[in-house]
């Protein structure tokens with residue numbers, strides 16, 4: 001089966017010097033709720049707010065999305081409190097993102113299984129396949145034939161922001177509804193943006209405390225604490241697709257982390 005490779009369109013994050021915060025710094029002991037059930041999850045549902053908005057939670061949203069997991073691995077998955085809207089509003093984006101991540105070289109055998117699901121879906125909907133890989137072109141990677149295509153980066157970032165918000169809700173027991181920065185480290189660019197490699201290197205070289213996840217071959221992640229407050233997540237999908245995400249904390253928010 002054809003596997004595609006590193007694609008291609010990236011955006012440099014605004015405010016590169018913001019990343020100076022990532023320089024190795026004294027590590028603070030982690031006094032948070034990392035890996036534990038946040039208080040909201042133990043209260044009655046009527047007390048919990050949605051992880052994405054101020055509506056009452058009436059359901060639970062999987063994090064990462066349930067469709068990222070092969071059917072045989074959908075056991076003990078994590079959920080966060082969610083309103084109906086935010087449990088359903090990004091299904092097409094999630095399907096898109098799952099499919100394009102699973103095509104990436106460097107991802108594992110579980111990605112291959114998930115890709116087969118996407119391939120079936122593309123078989124039924126050739127127009128969707130065409131749209132997804134509209135500019136696919138052959139490339140050689142280490143002498144082997146592969147392909148490259150452009151990601152719909154806003155969609156990827158939208159899904160990854162939601163995943164990161166849900167993780168933060170779970171880890172810290174409160175909402176992070178402000179803006180998040182998302183950087184897809186696995187992606188390449190047809191037109192490299194000055195500074196991109198440096199940003200990626202800074203993020204990659206930081207150390208991340210690993211947090212155990214239910215199905216690590218689908219999703220694992222770690223956290224890097226930054227000073228004076230704040231944190232960065234390193235998310236890894238299918239053992240090889242790496243995303244960094246961090247909240248841009250408003251002043252009023254910064255005291256609580």
Ligand SMILES: [Zn+2]
Pocket residue numbers: 050051052053054055082083084085086
């Ligand atoms: Zn909501």
